Amino acid sequence: ILELRLRRLTRFSKIELEAEKAQLLAEIAELEEILRSDEVLRAVVGREMDEVAVAHGTPRRTILLADAGVASAISFEGLSARGAAAAQASPAAARGVASSLEIPDTPCTALLSVTGLVARTADDTPVQRDGRRSPHDVLRSTVASSARADVGVVTSRGRILRLSLLEVPALPPTDDPPSLAGGVPLRDLIALERDEEPVALVPLDAQAPLAMATAQGVVKRLAPEPAPSRDAWDVISLKDGDSVVGAAVAPDDAELVFIASDAQLLHYSASLVRPQGRSAAGMAGMKLGDGATVTFFGAIPAGADAVVATIAGSSGALAGTQPGSAKVTAFSEYPAKGRATGGVRAQRFLKGEDVLIAAWAGPTPARASAGSGQPVELPAVDNRRDGSGTALSTPVAGIG
Template identity: 25%
Template sequence: MSSDVPVDPEDVRAAQVERVRIEDEMEQSYIDYAMSVIAGRALPDVRDGLKPVHRRILYAMHEMGVTSNTTHRKSSSVVGETMGDYHPHGDSAIYDTLVGMAQEFSMRYPLIDGQGNFGSMDGDPAAAMRYTEARMAPIAGELLADIEKDTVDFSSNYDDRLEEPDVLPAAYPNLLVNGSTGIAVGMSTKVPPHNLGEVIDATIEVIENPDCDLADLMEHVKGPDFPTGANIVGRNAVRKAYSSGRGRLRVRAEFDVEEYDNGRERIVITELPYQENKARLVERIAEDVNEGVIEGISDLRDESDREGVRVVVELKRGANLEVVKNQLLEHHLESTFGVINLALVDGQPRVLSLKETLEQYIDHRKEVVTRRSAFELGEAEDRAHILEGRLKALDNVDDVVEEIRGSEDRDAAKARLREAFDFSEAQSEHIVRMQLGSLTSMESAEIEEEYDDVTARIERLEEILGSESELLSVITEELEAIKAQYDDDRRTGFVEDTGSVAHEDLIPEEESVVVVTEDDYIKRMPAAEFRAQNRGGKGIIGTDLKEDDRVSSVFLASTHDYLLCFTTHGQVYQLKTYQVPEMGRTARGKSAVNVLDLDDGEEITAVVNCDDLDDEEYLTMVTRDGYVKRTAGEAFDNILSTGIRAIKLEEGDALADVEVTHGDHHIVVGTRDGMAIRFAESEVRPMGRSARGVRGVRLTGDDRVAGVAAIDADQHNWVLTVTKNGYGKRTDLDEYRVQSRNGKGLIDIKTNERNGPVCAVEAVTHGDHLFALSEGGQILRTPVEGISTYGRNTMGVRVMDLDAGDKVAAVDVLPAARVGTDDGE
């Protein structure tokens, strides 16, 4: 373009504009930002274990001369120096970092020696920086040792006025020793702290045995060592974290049980999981106690002081210690520490195993010691050169003095010395500055001694630089010296991993009464709420029924029992007693569909405890139409949540009752019309779950089976019969002669207008308790021995006093062995 043609300014500006796609610009800008955060702020360097802000604080203190040997300086002074020279990101961020490095509960080996209020485990913040003082802790000086000997690279600070180190020399593996936590863009790091001595021993192991494996290293490094102590649950998670760089550790508080005040107990918490807020922990426990989530605690207080943590949890008299401990563990005293051993390696983020972390540190120290040795060698050679000149001058002292005296000025003197004695510039400069007093014979001896020392030092440094084994021996010696000075005892212990606390461990083991209604409401209540009464009583309210609903069944079980629930449809379901909602006596209960997957019209008719059910035992089932079937217990090992078929039923038939038998029992089947038949269990051959069974009793008219009793002659002494109208009796077993199955049986009890039809037949012995539940929701508990003994074909006595129109819905027996454990006597 011709120079005399005017240029349009708009064209110039347009030519300077670069056209790019907005998504490309956004992507690149975000990547640049992410890498800036990753490398310049959030992640530690594997070599010194420090993030930039930590490194800059320590270097600023080093430059200020605020070391472990000086007096404390105001924290605001340190923060101001760091922010002004190296870290222009705001004083609060710098001060928060400084505070963290001074907190003994945050850092395993604090790098700052603080004076004043630096916060607490209760989450209290530190005092303002103008009130606190700080200086470097002695161990922090080891991170900066030899930094002035060209051991690390330096870069310009943010405004190019000064230089700052890219990494510190780090005389020990600080990344593992003090750990690190940080969140970058798309990644985070969480390296747990460790015991200094253990980490140094593992480092030396890698130096001496480069082919060592993880098992060798874990002989030294047992696991993380948190500043707050506590316990790591199990070792498998530690091994996984060390091998892959990632893992999840369960950390459990340390606590003891103390006894006081006539046998009462208290749990005393003395160590908390790492980074746990103590005040918030006490708060949460108190909230759970007030809301009834945790029961059995009478008082809670924090007695901690400067000597350590002491949180006291006092238990109520009679509280179950194991249950309270498990509840505290489940909700409060265990936490998870997620290990992500992510650090910068050559400026790039990498997840490292334990061995890789140590190898990276060793490589760093090799470089540091090599550069330091080269620096010291240069200094030593310079000093040896000067000493050689001095010795030469002493050998020719008269001539040297003569040359100097004959010179016009100092420069001329240096020139004459170089010409006359072949001194170098540095040697001649040194000689002309020497004092006459240094020319004595004693001074000459000292110079020779120093020269010998320097020469030996040069030889040693050359040996280190020329041999990797010597280099590694120096690193090992220095690590051992650090360990000797700073090593201490491990704080974090290990406890056996018995698995996560099971839900049932949080539930007190107690006898329960489970009530089910025709409209499928279900609930459980402690059996202890029902005190034993004399027979003939009304009992007490056991459940609140909605209109037109009636109780259909009741059964007794411990909260930890594993139950098989058989239904009228011939299905069987598996259930833990504690899964049934616990509610008060006047509560209606919850819908059974929340507990069992029952069909419409399906009712629980029998419940069997299968905790002790083995392959040599049988489940003997009786249907309302009189069929009997015996199936091995092993057939019920794997039960689906939707249940499985227990027995095949003909149309119109329903399962009436189930008992556990041992192959040598006698079976007593009772009918609604008061008939009973006794036959040997062996008369019913074992069958599969899909079988219907064989006829056990021949029924007449509209009679149906009411219940079955499995008789062990060595344990059960009576057959207990209860009728719908609340009457019943005990009858000696011998009154029922043994017959063949499929007979009509004998008359058991009269079922006239007073008694009504038979409701249940049970085998009972001395000390058993009967629980009778009416359709209206009344529950009576009475010792069976309070019910009179009568022969067959009799009327019996009143067992339960029923309101008009009410009937006995179901009964169950609490065995003598479990009576008293429920405090119901």
């Protein structure tokens, strides 16, 4: 009896071992075939990648860039509903979806907020200024461009740094002023030096001169010319201790506007400043009083409905801690003066005030925000050219 049971057990084990041997020999033959044929190897790798994509595929926002950072970018943000459905239906169909993931070169507007965030619109719909307020909705500058193009960043050191809009997040469409809360800090995208600040976004292919001014009252219009292929280049020769405070494209019919820290405002036609090359140092733009510096510089298009917003405070207070008093006045109330003159008073200082802590001139309405990006309401328009301001309850970090 014991011998019979052992014989039966041995027969069963032999059958199992022979089946396992046949299975292993088949796997070895399959692996040897993969090693012998590159075509079979690629087919196996492709099939396994399709299986991984179906099992683990999730919507992504990754952008792959070539070494140069341009041209070969692929966006995976479209691999969500349509791409996932195609992957489940057929791995081959999923590979077909990839061709549509490249970011299209659609028109857009690059935006820079006063809090230092940068983003772009999803299309070329004009940026709204009227509407519901939201955090980080005060813009320092805007540039019409396209999603795969580069724009320039003018810095306080008198340089232009190249910024690829492929690296900039797109904002969802809105009927209200865009909120850059979904943007990214501009400092994370460009290589700024120590104590260097971004001043404005500018197009690299503008047909009109680029105007800029410095804290010491120097003005310059840069003659239009092809942008260098480098990532950064100088656009003005600065004196020691001087810095660029503003920049904007300024055709001959635009008005150049200076606002000084002692509340003096000067504006005149851009045609009074002849265009110069990149190495030039500019010319006298505004005559400044003792101890005064240029707080704001910009260019207002001809015929624009513009306002001037100023906030006065004390030079002895810690920066960013005093609300100050604000005043908003129509730009048309200020008469034009000649280049290199002192201008006219924009705001009368109250007791304890001796300096402008913020100033801006541009299209109406003027908007302000705190350092956190939260909106700050400015007073209604007061057309007294040199009137005093209205007290604010919150310190303002920027106006736009």
